[in-house]
Amino acid sequence: MLIIKDFSLRHTIESGQPLAFYSDYTRQHGKEELRYVTQKGIIWFRLSGERADYTFEGEYTKSSAGEEIRRRFSIDEDIMHIYKSISTDEFMAKAIKEFHGLRITCNDPWETALCFVVSQFNNIKRIRGIMRNLINEFGPVYDGIHLFPGPEQIADSSTARIRACGTGFRDRYIKRLAEEFSSGFDAKRLYRMKYDDAKAKLMALDGIGDKVADCILLFGYNKLEAFPIDVWVKRVMEKAYFNGRKTSMRQIHDFSAERWGKYRGYAQQYIFWYGREKRMI
DNA sequence: ACCCAGGCGGGCG
DNA sequence: CGCCCGCATGGG
Numbered sequence: 475m476l477i478i479k480d481f482s483l484r485h486t487i488e489s490g491q492p493l494a495f496y497s498d499y500t501r502q503h504g505k506e507e508l509r510y511v512t513q514k515g516i517i518w519f520r521l522s523g524e525r526a527d528y529t530f531e532g533e534y535t536k537s538s539a540g541e542e543i544r545r546r547f548s549i550d551e552d553i554m555h556i557y558k559s560i561s562t563d564e565f566m567a568k569a570i571k572e573f574h575g576l577r578i579t580c581n582d583p584w585e586t587a588l589c590f591v592v593s594q595f596n597n598i599k600r601i602r603g604i605m606r607n608l609i610n611e612f613g614p615v616y617d618g619i620h621l622f623p624g625p626e627q628i629a630d631s632s633t634a635r636i637r638a639c640g641t642g643f644r645d646r647y648i649k650r651l652a653e654e655f656s657s658g659f660d661a662k663r664l665y666r667m668k669y670d671d672a673k674a675k676l677m678a679l680d681g682i683g684d685k686v687a688d689c690i691l692l693f694g695y696n697k698l699e700a701f702p703i704d705v706w707v708k709r710v711m712e713k714a715y716f717n718g719r720k721t722s723m724r725q726i727h728d729f730s731a732e733r734w735g736k737y738r739g740y741a742q743q744y745i746f747w748y749g750r751e752k753r754m755i
Numbered sequence: 756a757c758c759c760a761g762g763c764g765g766g767c768g
Numbered sequence: 769c770g771c772c773c774g775c776a777t778g779g780g
Protein backbone atom coordinates (compact mmCIF):
# COMPACT_ATOMS: atom_id res chain seq x y z
CA MET A 475 0.00 0.00 0.00
CA LEU A 476 1.08 3.55 -0.74
CA ILE A 477 0.25 6.80 0.96
CA ILE A 478 0.01 9.69 -1.50
CA LYS A 479 -0.45 13.18 -0.20
CA ASP A 480 -1.65 16.17 -2.23
CA PHE A 481 -2.96 14.00 -5.03
CA SER A 482 -6.28 14.15 -6.86
CA LEU A 483 -6.63 11.27 -9.28
CA ARG A 484 -9.81 12.85 -10.57
CA HIS A 485 -8.25 16.17 -11.57
CA THR A 486 -5.18 14.40 -12.88
CA ILE A 487 -7.18 12.09 -15.12
CA GLU A 488 -10.01 14.38 -16.10
CA SER A 489 -7.68 17.17 -17.20
CA GLY A 490 -7.05 15.31 -20.45
CA GLN A 491 -3.61 13.80 -20.00
CA PRO A 492 -2.40 10.82 -22.05
CA LEU A 493 -3.56 8.22 -19.50
CA ALA A 494 -7.10 9.52 -19.87
CA PHE A 495 -7.05 8.77 -23.57
CA TYR A 496 -6.86 5.02 -23.13
CA SER A 497 -7.81 4.00 -19.60
CA ASP A 498 -10.92 3.36 -17.57
CA TYR A 499 -11.55 5.59 -14.61
CA THR A 500 -14.37 5.12 -12.11
CA ARG A 501 -15.27 6.90 -8.92
CA GLN A 502 -17.96 5.97 -6.42
CA HIS A 503 -18.46 6.19 -2.66
CA GLY A 504 -15.16 8.02 -2.29
CA LYS A 505 -13.27 5.17 -3.90
CA GLU A 506 -11.52 5.64 -7.21
CA GLU A 507 -10.11 3.13 -9.61
CA LEU A 508 -8.00 3.46 -12.72
CA ARG A 509 -7.26 0.60 -15.08
CA TYR A 510 -4.63 1.23 -17.68
CA VAL A 511 -2.46 -0.74 -20.03
CA THR A 512 1.18 -0.23 -20.90
CA GLN A 513 3.43 -2.07 -23.32
CA LYS A 514 4.37 -4.37 -20.45
CA GLY A 515 1.07 -5.22 -18.86
CA ILE A 516 -2.07 -4.08 -17.08
CA ILE A 517 -2.28 -2.02 -13.92
CA TRP A 518 -5.29 -1.65 -11.65
CA PHE A 519 -4.77 1.34 -9.41
CA ARG A 520 -7.16 2.01 -6.53
CA LEU A 521 -7.34 5.06 -4.34
CA SER A 522 -9.30 5.82 -1.20
CA GLY A 523 -8.39 9.15 0.32
CA GLU A 524 -4.61 9.11 0.60
CA ARG A 525 -4.39 5.34 0.55
CA ALA A 526 -3.50 3.72 -2.73
CA ASP A 527 -3.25 0.08 -3.68
CA TYR A 528 -2.74 -1.80 -6.89
CA THR A 529 -2.80 -5.10 -8.72
CA PHE A 530 -1.16 -5.97 -12.00
CA GLU A 531 -0.70 -8.48 -14.78
CA GLY A 532 1.87 -9.04 -17.49
CA GLU A 533 5.60 -8.61 -17.07
CA TYR A 534 5.26 -6.72 -13.81
CA THR A 535 6.28 -7.76 -10.35
CA LYS A 536 4.89 -6.23 -7.17
CA SER A 537 7.86 -3.94 -7.00
CA SER A 538 8.11 -2.96 -10.69
CA ALA A 539 4.38 -2.22 -10.83
CA GLY A 540 4.82 -0.02 -7.77
CA GLU A 541 7.67 1.76 -9.52
CA GLU A 542 5.48 2.24 -12.58
CA ILE A 543 2.87 3.96 -10.46
CA ARG A 544 5.36 6.09 -8.53
CA ARG A 545 6.84 7.35 -11.75
CA ARG A 546 3.54 7.78 -13.59
CA PHE A 547 2.04 10.05 -10.94
CA SER A 548 5.28 11.71 -9.86
CA ILE A 549 4.66 10.56 -6.32
CA ASP A 550 8.14 11.53 -5.17
CA GLU A 551 7.85 15.04 -6.59
CA ASP A 552 7.59 17.89 -4.09
CA ILE A 553 4.29 19.06 -5.49
CA MET A 554 3.64 21.70 -2.85
CA HIS A 555 6.89 23.40 -3.79
CA ILE A 556 5.75 23.53 -7.40
CA TYR A 557 2.31 24.86 -6.51
CA LYS A 558 3.83 27.55 -4.35
CA SER A 559 6.32 28.61 -6.96
CA ILE A 560 3.71 29.12 -9.71
CA SER A 561 1.05 30.72 -7.50
CA THR A 562 2.20 34.12 -8.65
CA ASP A 563 -1.17 35.72 -9.27
CA GLU A 564 -4.77 35.49 -8.17
CA PHE A 565 -6.00 33.46 -11.11
CA MET A 566 -3.38 30.75 -10.74
CA ALA A 567 -3.64 30.65 -6.96
CA LYS A 568 -7.39 30.17 -7.20
CA ALA A 569 -7.12 27.44 -9.82
CA ILE A 570 -4.57 25.54 -7.73
CA LYS A 571 -6.61 25.93 -4.57
CA GLU A 572 -9.82 24.69 -6.18
CA PHE A 573 -8.22 21.85 -8.10
CA HIS A 574 -5.70 20.83 -5.49
CA GLY A 575 -3.77 17.68 -6.27
CA LEU A 576 -3.70 17.89 -10.07
CA ARG A 577 -0.42 16.34 -11.14
CA ILE A 578 1.39 16.20 -14.45
CA THR A 579 1.69 12.52 -15.27
CA CYS A 580 4.96 11.06 -16.48
CA ASN A 581 4.19 8.74 -19.36
CA ASP A 582 6.13 6.75 -21.91
CA PRO A 583 7.42 8.92 -24.81
CA TRP A 584 6.03 6.65 -27.54
CA GLU A 585 2.60 6.41 -25.89
CA THR A 586 2.56 10.15 -25.44
CA ALA A 587 3.67 10.91 -28.98
CA LEU A 588 0.99 8.66 -30.43
CA CYS A 589 -1.72 10.19 -28.22
CA PHE A 590 -0.88 13.74 -29.20
CA VAL A 591 -0.45 13.10 -32.89
CA VAL A 592 -3.97 11.68 -32.72
CA SER A 593 -5.07 14.76 -30.76
CA GLN A 594 -4.33 17.32 -33.45
CA PHE A 595 -7.42 19.05 -34.89
CA ASN A 596 -9.57 16.68 -32.84
CA ASN A 597 -11.63 16.58 -29.65
CA ILE A 598 -10.99 14.67 -26.43
CA LYS A 599 -13.91 12.31 -26.79
CA ARG A 600 -12.86 11.23 -30.27
CA ILE A 601 -9.20 10.98 -29.28
CA ARG A 602 -10.28 8.44 -26.67
CA GLY A 603 -12.22 6.41 -29.19
CA ILE A 604 -9.38 6.40 -31.68
CA MET A 605 -6.82 5.40 -29.05
CA ARG A 606 -8.99 2.50 -27.93
CA ASN A 607 -9.40 1.38 -31.53
CA LEU A 608 -5.64 1.51 -32.09
CA ILE A 609 -5.02 -0.52 -28.95
CA ASN A 610 -7.62 -3.12 -29.90
CA GLU A 611 -6.32 -3.32 -33.44
CA PHE A 612 -2.57 -3.34 -32.82
CA GLY A 613 -1.99 -4.12 -29.15
CA PRO A 614 -0.70 -7.61 -28.36
CA VAL A 615 -3.14 -9.69 -26.35
CA TYR A 616 -2.23 -10.75 -22.83
CA ASP A 617 -4.72 -12.95 -21.02
CA GLY A 618 -7.56 -11.65 -23.16
CA ILE A 619 -6.62 -7.97 -22.76
CA HIS A 620 -4.97 -5.80 -25.40
CA LEU A 621 -1.81 -4.12 -24.17
CA PHE A 622 -0.54 -0.80 -25.54
CA PRO A 623 0.98 -1.48 -28.96
CA GLY A 624 4.68 -0.90 -29.50
CA PRO A 625 5.79 1.30 -32.40
CA GLU A 626 6.97 -1.67 -34.44
CA GLN A 627 3.48 -3.18 -34.40
CA ILE A 628 2.02 -0.12 -36.10
CA ALA A 629 5.03 0.52 -38.33
CA ASP A 630 4.46 -2.78 -40.09
CA SER A 631 0.83 -2.07 -40.92
CA SER A 632 -0.77 -0.35 -43.89
CA THR A 633 -2.07 3.21 -43.56
CA ALA A 634 -5.50 1.84 -44.52
CA ARG A 635 -5.55 -0.37 -41.44
CA ILE A 636 -4.57 2.62 -39.31
CA ARG A 637 -7.23 4.79 -40.88
CA ALA A 638 -9.85 2.11 -40.19
CA CYS A 639 -9.36 3.00 -36.50
CA GLY A 640 -10.91 6.41 -37.25
CA THR A 641 -7.71 8.44 -37.47
CA GLY A 642 -8.70 10.30 -40.62
CA PHE A 643 -5.92 12.25 -42.31
CA ARG A 644 -3.57 11.51 -39.38
CA ASP A 645 -2.98 7.96 -40.65
CA ARG A 646 0.24 8.82 -42.47
CA TYR A 647 1.59 10.80 -39.50
CA ILE A 648 0.93 7.80 -37.25
CA LYS A 649 2.59 5.40 -39.64
CA ARG A 650 5.68 7.59 -39.99
CA LEU A 651 5.82 8.20 -36.25
CA ALA A 652 5.73 4.45 -35.60
CA GLU A 653 8.49 3.91 -38.16
CA GLU A 654 10.65 6.59 -36.54
CA PHE A 655 10.14 5.28 -33.01
CA SER A 656 10.82 1.69 -34.00
CA SER A 657 14.02 2.58 -35.85
CA GLY A 658 15.98 5.74 -36.41
CA PHE A 659 14.63 8.11 -33.81
CA ASP A 660 16.49 7.77 -30.53
CA ALA A 661 13.66 8.57 -28.12
CA LYS A 662 15.71 7.79 -25.00
CA ARG A 663 18.31 10.38 -25.85
CA LEU A 664 15.80 13.19 -25.39
CA TYR A 665 15.65 12.54 -21.64
CA ARG A 666 19.18 13.89 -21.33
CA MET A 667 18.76 16.76 -23.77
CA LYS A 668 17.90 20.32 -22.88
CA TYR A 669 14.32 21.40 -23.51
CA ASP A 670 15.04 23.48 -26.62
CA ASP A 671 17.15 20.81 -28.30
CA ALA A 672 14.70 18.02 -27.52
CA LYS A 673 11.87 20.13 -28.90
CA ALA A 674 13.74 20.71 -32.16
CA LYS A 675 14.30 16.97 -32.51
CA LEU A 676 10.60 16.26 -32.07
CA MET A 677 9.50 19.02 -34.43
CA ALA A 678 11.68 17.53 -37.14
CA LEU A 679 9.27 14.57 -37.24
CA ASP A 680 6.38 14.69 -39.67
CA GLY A 681 3.12 15.65 -37.98
CA ILE A 682 4.72 17.11 -34.86
CA GLY A 683 4.58 20.88 -34.55
CA ASP A 684 5.04 23.37 -31.73
CA LYS A 685 2.08 22.30 -29.61
CA VAL A 686 2.39 18.53 -29.94
CA ALA A 687 6.14 18.70 -29.29
CA ASP A 688 5.47 20.55 -26.05
CA CYS A 689 2.87 17.95 -25.04
CA ILE A 690 5.32 15.13 -25.62
CA LEU A 691 8.03 16.90 -23.63
CA LEU A 692 5.67 17.70 -20.77
CA PHE A 693 3.74 14.44 -20.46
CA GLY A 694 6.25 12.03 -21.94
CA TYR A 695 9.57 13.37 -20.68
CA ASN A 696 8.42 15.27 -17.61
CA LYS A 697 10.12 18.43 -18.85
CA LEU A 698 8.05 20.80 -16.77
CA GLU A 699 9.23 23.91 -18.64
CA ALA A 700 7.21 22.80 -21.69
CA PHE A 701 4.13 24.99 -22.16
CA PRO A 702 1.76 23.56 -24.79
CA ILE A 703 -0.53 26.24 -26.24
CA ASP A 704 -3.72 24.91 -27.73
CA VAL A 705 -6.89 26.83 -28.63
CA TRP A 706 -8.15 26.66 -25.04
CA VAL A 707 -4.98 27.79 -23.33
CA LYS A 708 -4.66 30.62 -25.82
CA ARG A 709 -8.19 31.88 -25.35
CA VAL A 710 -8.22 31.50 -21.56
CA MET A 711 -4.92 33.36 -21.29
CA GLU A 712 -6.06 36.13 -23.60
CA LYS A 713 -9.01 36.58 -21.30
CA ALA A 714 -7.25 36.22 -17.94
CA TYR A 715 -3.89 37.83 -18.70
CA PHE A 716 -4.15 39.97 -21.84
CA ASN A 717 -7.35 41.98 -21.33
CA GLY A 718 -9.15 39.98 -24.01
CA ARG A 719 -6.69 41.05 -26.71
CA LYS A 720 -5.63 38.64 -29.43
CA THR A 721 -2.10 37.58 -28.57
CA SER A 722 0.48 35.72 -30.63
CA MET A 723 1.82 32.31 -29.67
CA ARG A 724 5.25 33.85 -29.37
CA GLN A 725 4.06 36.39 -26.84
CA ILE A 726 2.24 33.76 -24.81
CA HIS A 727 5.32 31.52 -24.74
CA ASP A 728 7.48 34.43 -23.59
CA PHE A 729 4.94 35.49 -20.99
CA SER A 730 4.67 31.98 -19.53
CA ALA A 731 8.44 31.57 -19.28
CA GLU A 732 8.85 34.89 -17.54
CA ARG A 733 5.95 34.43 -15.16
CA TRP A 734 6.10 30.76 -14.19
CA GLY A 735 9.65 29.75 -15.01
CA LYS A 736 10.76 26.15 -14.98
CA TYR A 737 7.44 24.78 -13.70
CA ARG A 738 5.27 26.50 -16.30
CA GLY A 739 4.00 23.17 -17.61
CA TYR A 740 2.00 22.89 -14.41
CA ALA A 741 0.62 26.38 -14.89
CA GLN A 742 -0.45 25.40 -18.38
CA GLN A 743 -2.33 22.34 -17.18
CA TYR A 744 -4.18 24.43 -14.60
CA ILE A 745 -5.07 27.05 -17.20
CA PHE A 746 -6.34 24.39 -19.58
CA TRP A 747 -8.39 22.47 -17.04
CA TYR A 748 -9.63 25.35 -14.92
CA GLY A 749 -10.65 27.30 -18.01
CA ARG A 750 -12.60 24.39 -19.39
CA GLU A 751 -14.23 23.29 -16.13
CA LYS A 752 -15.30 26.83 -15.30
CA ARG A 753 -16.51 27.40 -18.84
CA MET A 754 -14.45 30.55 -19.13
CA ILE A 755 -14.80 30.68 -22.92
C1' DA B 756 -27.47 22.52 -42.35
C1' DC B 757 -23.55 24.49 -39.74
C1' DC B 758 -19.70 24.69 -36.47
C1' DC B 759 -16.00 23.01 -33.89
C1' DA B 760 -12.36 19.99 -31.93
C1' DG B 761 -5.64 19.73 -26.76
C1' DG B 762 -2.80 21.57 -35.02
C1' DC B 763 0.15 20.79 -38.81
C1' DG B 764 2.21 21.40 -43.34
C1' DG B 765 2.61 24.13 -47.22
C1' DG B 766 2.27 28.27 -49.81
C1' DC B 767 2.22 33.17 -49.94
C1' DG B 768 3.58 38.14 -49.16
C1' DC C 769 8.33 36.17 -39.44
C1' DG C 770 2.76 36.34 -39.94
C1' DC C 771 -1.35 34.91 -42.31
C1' DC C 772 -4.40 31.69 -44.81
C1' DC C 773 -5.90 27.32 -46.42
C1' DG C 774 -7.17 22.31 -46.54
C1' DC C 775 -7.50 18.42 -43.91
C1' DA C 776 -11.15 13.31 -41.86
C1' DT C 777 -14.52 12.45 -38.71
C1' DG C 778 -18.23 12.68 -35.42
C1' DG C 779 -20.90 15.18 -31.95
C1' DG C 780 -23.60 19.36 -30.55
